[in-house]
Amino acid sequence: MAGIRIEGLHKRFDDGTVAVHNLDLDIADGELFVLLGPSGCGKTTTLRCIAGLEHQTRGDIFIGDELVNGRRAGDRDIAMVFQFYALYPHLTARDNIAFPLRAQRVDPAEVRRRVDKAAAMLKITSLLDRKPSRLSGGEQQRIALARALVRNPKVFLMDEPLTNLDAELRIDMRTEIKHLQAELGTTMVYVTHDQVEAMSLGHRIGIMSQGRLEQVGPPLEVYRHPATLFAAGFIGTPPMNLFPVSVDGATLVGPAGLRLPLPDGVVGGDLVAGVRAEWLGVDRHGPPGAPAGAKGTVVAREALGDETIFVVDVGGHSLSVRESPSAPQREGDTVSVSYVASEPPRVYDATTGRAVGDLVSAGAR
């Protein structure tokens, strides 16, 4: 087992597109690290560079203490699970799982033992004699996982492995992958564009955009303190409310006079506030001394059962507000939106997109 260290990773393709910009990243031994970002952000390219399927233009990749830059994929002692599973269609499930062991010329009896063990672990023993075309998506994914773990690699690389499964199965498999990783204690790099997956799986999340790492941190840290406007808009359902604010004395003023507490260290300039839906309330007051609310109109009401999300038009900005399921307001009602959280909101510099104020360091890498 081993950690991964990436220093100044830069990948420029022959057609001139730069997929990864000078990326630095340290992944600890045994960590489940999630690379999260929209499609085209460079997360898969980063993963493929770690795997050795893509060769970086510049920069160093260490697996454990070994520099693996020029080493081919098969010699890096890694296992990878692909989005389309990449099960060899002409081989049975058993032969698929045995494939990496046979590539390493492991003794046949040992191959059999390890394949059976991996199959038992993933509860696919009864499927071993079938070809991939006769397996469901979920079963194929299990075979692919078994093929990855059968060789006891130093590192697991997962390239959006759950994207092609239906929603219910995805949640099951997510739990299973998390469980497997915890049990084996093997370092795992998991690439996804699904922020719920990232939040629920990762020990730490790295958010990528346009080839750059925007923020690295534990899920809750990233959720509460997004380091950039991009991260703020990407993480969370609904995403963080982002609206322009200005400093007025000891408070921030937003649309329609919505007042927010002023975080320490924020002085002024062209600012954007980042406010989670649950940090706002409809027709209720925050803690004593909290600033007063602003008038708005309910545009949409989404009753989700365990909560209700209101979309409220406040001074031309649509703000999402998370309320209890019993909240009585309807579409078209005029309501008062106020800031109810005890901690101050996030504030960003509108030009650089980076967080400002004393809390910056908490979320940034």
Next chain:
Amino acid sequence: MSAQTRESSRVRTTIEVVLLAIAVAVMLFPAAWMLLTSLKDLQDVYAGSVVFSPTLENYRDVFVSRSAAGGASDLVRNFANSVIVTASATVLATVIGVPAAWAFSRFPLKGKKDQLFFILSTRFMPPVVVVIPLFVMYRTLHLYDTRIGLVLLYTAFNLPFTIWMMKGFIDEVPAEYEDAAMVDGYSRLQAFHKVALPLLLPGILATAVFSLIFTWNEFTFAVFLTGATSRTVPPAIAGLLGGQSTPWGLVAAAAMVFAVPVLAFGWFVRTHLVAGMTFGAVRR
């Protein structure tokens, strides 16, 4: 089902059968006519008789010389030439073309589209246009009337087709299979061999069949670039025509014999051929 609809469906079936029978008759008429002619002696051929006493004389003449000395006929040599040239050119085009197509499909190459277009463009020119300069070149290079000359030419002509068709097949095989094999411990070439090749086999066979049929049947180049030594069957059969009298029975028998190998090969690879034709028709 009412009696009326049963009646109408029976009428429809009858019409279908009649139409299909007509189609089959039209398609098979030339072949049947050839087969009958190959079994007639010359009088019966010219008489156009439908009833005749069949003879295998013509088939004997295909293989055995009519001259007093006896021995193998010239056509035997032509058949040997055809088999050697076709087999070599098909194997060469496949062995060179499949890896080339793989490279075009998998690797970022400079000017890939232009290269592919250039490769295809070599097929734009009708053979008769290039055959005269080729004839001059071949004479200078001492390739005229050699099997090697024909093999080189047919390989060059089959390559564009092989590369284009195989690239289509390879594009359909996700590169992830090879990625997975490389992560699993194989080199790039081993990954191609272990994973991509088995999946491509139907496509390769389908492509090879087309190369084979083209080469086997090719006439224009063969007639211009070969003399007595390395002449293949199509120009040789054409050469039987004309002169004092045309031995129609022999022509028909030679043509029948000529048709057999390709038919047989097609029969043996038919399952792969169908798989190759429908390759990629279903989303994975």
